[in-house]
Amino acid sequence: MYHKEKSIQIKNSASALYNNLGVLRIAPRRLTYFTVVHANVVNMVSASWDGLNYSHRQLQSKEPNVATSTSLIMQAAFCVLPSRDLLVVTSQKGIQMYESDGSIMVYWHALDTPETPTAQAVFARGISAVWENYICVGVSSGAILVFDVPSKGSNITLSEVLEEHKESITDMASECSGSQECIADLVSADDRGNLCVWKSGEEFQLLNKIPGFDMSCSSVKLWKGTVVAGYGTGQIRLY
Numbered sequence: 001m002y003h004k005e006k007s008i009q010i011k012n013s014a015s016a017l018y019n020n021l022g023v024l025r026i027a028p029r030r031l032t033y034f035t036v037v038h039a040n041v042v043n044m045v046s047a048s049w050d051g052l053n054y055s056h057r058q059l060q061s062k063e064p065n066v067a068t069s070t071s072l073i074m075q076a077a078f079c080v081l082p083s084r085d086l087l088v089v090t091s092q093k094g095i096q097m098y099e100s101d102g103s104i105m106v107y108w109h110a111l112d113t114p115e116t117p118t119a120q121a122v123f124a125r126g127i128s129a130v131w132e133n134y135i136c137v138g139v140s141s142g143a144i145l146v147f148d149v150p151s152k153g154s155n156i157t158l159s160e161v162l163e164e165h166k167e168s169i170t171d172m173a174s175e176c177s178g179s180q181e182c183i184a185d186l187v188s189a190d191d192r193g194n195l196c197v198w199k200s201g202e203e204f205q206l207l208n209k210i211p212g213f214d215m216s217c218s219s220v221k222l223w224k225g226t227v228v229a230g231y232g233t234g235q236i237r238l239y
Contacts (some may be wrong), residue, residue, distance in 0.1 A: 006051030011058060012038040017217045018075065019171055022099060024078040024085060028054035033100065035076045035087065042076045042089055044102050052093050055101045055160045061091035072094070072123075083151035088135060090124035093143070095137050098154065103121035107156040111139065111146075134159075138169020144188055146204060162198070164206055167191040174200075175222040183207070187227050189217035195229060195239070210239055 014020050014036045022035035030049045040060055047054035062070045071092040072233040079086045085100035097107040111122050124145075126138030135147045142165035144230060147235055156222050167190040176185035184207050186198040193212020199205045210227070227239040 008034065008045050008051065008054055010034070010036055010045055011043045011056055012036075014038060014064075017057060018147065019075060019077070022077050022087070022191075024080070024087075026100075029032065033078070033087075033102075035078070037073045037076050040070045040091075042070055042073060042102075044087075046101065056220045057172075059089060059096075059098065059102050061089060061093060074123050074125040075127055077127040079127065079135050081129050081135075081149060082132050084149070086129075086135065086149070087178060088127045088137065090127060090137060092121070092123045093215060095124050097135070097147075103187045106154040107147075109145070109158065120207070126169040126188065127170040128174045128186060130174045131176040134200055136162075136172055136174075136188075138165075138172060138188060140168045140189060142166050144167060144169060144172070160204060162188075162196075162204055164192045164196050164209065165194060170216060170218055171220045173220050176200075182226070184222070186192050187220055187222050189220040193217045193229075193231060195220065195227060197227065 015038050021068045024033040029232045032047050034045045042059040044057040045054055061073045062071050069216040073091045076089045079088050087098040087100055089096040094124050096105055098105050106211045123140045124137050128136050133149050133168045135149055144162040146160040148159040170189050172188045174186045184197045185200050193211040199207055208215040214230045217229050221228045229237050
């Protein structure tokens with residue numbers, strides 16, 4: 001039987017965004033990190049497993065060395081790789097990658113800003129760690145940026161750009177284990193409900209494209225070879 005644990009208070013309310021909750025359990029330290037996005041701030045709570053001790057941290061999306069330039073944050077998510085855990089924050093300006101506790105920003109990737117005020121909005125959204133050393137991030141153009149992440153340090157590189165989607169990326173998910181041979185290990189979704197199924201590697205391969213129904217697919221998961229997708233109609237579809 002499930003029972004309610006001690007509640008953890010955060011600094012602000014949560015913005016009405018897709019997938020606006022990040023959770024990372026740190027078993028050796030018996031800690032859990034929680035993140036929630038509110039406007040241009042990521043509210044982060046570090047809580048002990050008994051809920052008696054916790055601390056707060058707030059992160060803002062801003063360009064390095066520019067103290068006053070902030071932008072709306074679209075998503076914050078923990079990415080668990082075999083060699084390290086990172087917190088990835090996406091916004092209208094770019095992509096930030098932090099150490100998992102939010103203490104140090106290890107990488108910044110700026111997005112190309114539109115040349116005219118009437119141009120389509122630019123933002124990054126949709127985050128997923130992909131076995132064993134990649135982090136994939138979607139952007140408003142429909143492209144997926146693939147970052148190669150070393151086991152330590154800040155020498156993170158943009159290794160590939162996947163351009164199969166034509167609409168803004170909404171969510172991504174991956175599933176694989178180093179001891180398993182996965183046929184597909186990444187699925188991406190966009191604002192028109194289209195899904196792309198990928199096999200990762202030095203060059204990512206598109207395995208299948210599942211057409212949408214002009215209805216946004218807001219959340220997607222990959223579970224034991226099954227794609228689970230949630231749509232704006234209220235439907236949950238399994239492929």
